[in-house]
Amino acid sequence: MITVTGARKNYGSFAALDDVTIDIPSGSLTALLGPSGSGKSTLLRSIAGLESLDSGTVVIGGNDVTDISPQKRDIGFVFQHYAAFKHMTVRDNVAFGLKIRKRPKPEIDKKVNELLEIVGLDGFQHRYPAQLSGGQRQRMALARALAVDPKVLLLDEPFGALDAKVRTDLRTWLRRLHDEVHVTTVLVTHDQEEALDVADRIAVLNKGRIEQIGEPEDLYDRPHNDFVMSFLGSVAKLNGQLVRPHDIRLGRDPDLALAQEAGTAESLGVTRATVERVVHLGFEVRVDLRNEATGEPFSAQVTRGDSAALGLQEGETVYARATRAPELPEAEVPVSL
Numbered sequence: 001m002i003t004v005t006g007a008r009k010n011y012g013s014f015a016a017l018d019d020v021t022i023d024i025p026s027g028s029l030t031a032l033l034g035p036s037g038s039g040k041s042t043l044l045r046s047i048a049g050l051e052s053l054d055s056g057t058v059v060i061g062g063n064d065v066t067d068i069s070p071q072k073r074d075i076g077f078v079f080q081h082y083a084a085f086k087h088m089t090v091r092d093n094v095a096f097g098l099k100i101r102k103r104p105k106p107e108i109d110k111k112v113n114e115l116l117e118i119v120g121l122d123g124f125q126h127r128y129p130a131q132l133s134g135g136q137r138q139r140m141a142l143a144r145a146l147a148v149d150p151k152v153l154l155l156d157e158p159f160g161a162l163d164a165k166v167r168t169d170l171r172t173w174l175r176r177l178h179d180e181v182h183v184t185t186v187l188v189t190h191d192q193e194e195a196l197d198v199a200d201r202i203a204v205l206n207k208g209r210i211e212q213i214g215e216p217e218d219l220y221d222r223p224h225n226d227f228v229m230s231f232l233g234s235v236a237k238l239n240g241q242l243v244r245p246h247d248i249r250l251g252r253d254p255d256l257a258l259a260q261e262a263g264t265a266e267s268l269g270v271t272r273a274t275v276e277r278v279v280h281l282g283f284e285v286r287v288d289l290r291n292e293a294t295g296e297p298f299s300a301q302v303t304r305g306d307s308a309a310l311g312l313q314e315g316e317t318v319y320a321r322a323t324r325a326p327e328l329p330e331a332e333v334p335v336s337l
């Protein structure tokens with residue numbers, strides 16, 4: 001377990017971390033997710049000891065490490081641009097930490113072989129870093145970080161510099177690796193899809209503060225506020241309320257849009273909108289719309305079947321309403337008197 005309590009870090013008058021408290025359970029893969037400049041890297045680097053806090057504490061596995069150097073924190077760290085030893089082979093790069101800890105050679109050989117197999121680089125032992133692809137280099141970095149059996153693995157946008165396809169492959173691979181080695185892992189990412197895909201817990205950061213921590217599904221279905229809702233997945237604004245595009249029902253006339261539910265168009269908030277584009281995305285169809293009253297654009301996501309049944313054409317008027325609103329905490333639900 002990693003526990004950060006009341007962490008503050010200022011750069012001049014700017015608060016990069018503004019009273020951050022977070023528990024990271026042992027064996028979890030937790031993503032720190034947030035926009036650029038929200039403090040994700042500062043928090044990760046503070047856990048690593050690469051940044052010293054102005055106030056607050058960092059406890060790893062029951063030990064207060066706030067004033068302890070990074071080398072003594074028992075962590076593995078992988079950056080976006082991994083600085084490999086260029087003159088050393090893959091094998092020697094991975095063995096590095098074990099060598100400086102003066103482990104016996106047979107133990108080093110066994111460990112390195114195991115790790116190279118786990119990260120899918122067996123057969124690459126004798127190559128040099130320059131002879132690897134970007135994805136292979138990041139996997140080597142992970143093997144090197146794992147070689148010394150760290151208590152905690154800290155990853156700062158490890159796949160950030162790779163192209164989209166390699167990135168997707170590597171995050172699936174990271175998930176599997178984590179299921180195999182179970183080391184407590186903290187992953188910094190600004191990519192919500194990456195966080196939803198690999199993490200079992202996500203902490204959403206904004207302006208140096210944690211907005212919400214929870215399981216991916218929880219954050220997606222029960223966001224605490226508009227920021228979390230907008231950051232985790234697409235949103236549309238309908239009658240002043242944020243909704244997910246797949247929670248919008250479209251109909252040909254106001255009453256149809258109400259589907260099976262009772263009530264009048266006015267009382268249930270049906271929005272007249274013009275179809276601007278119909279985009280086929282495999283199984284689903286994205287309908288780009290414009291609110292006829294306010295001129296605001298928004299998108300709805302419907303199935304191919306629904307789209308075909310409605311015969312949606314660009315330029316036509318349809319009626320839209322939210323079928324499901326986010327479950328905001330009680331305090332934020334507007335009270336009608």
Ligand SMILES: Nc1ncnc2c1ncn2[C@@H]1O[C@H](COP(=O)(O)OP(=O)(O)OP(=O)(O)O)[C@@H](O)[C@H]1O
Pocket residue numbers: 011016034035036037038039040041042043190
């Ligand atoms: N050494 C520094 N000196 C001054 N300001 C800094 C320093 N390091 C970080 N900052 C500022 O602190 C804020 C948080 O930075 P941090 O790197 O933690 O953000 P981030 O969420 O990881 O962003 P990104 O995704 O862009 O890396 C930023 O506004 C950044 O400019």
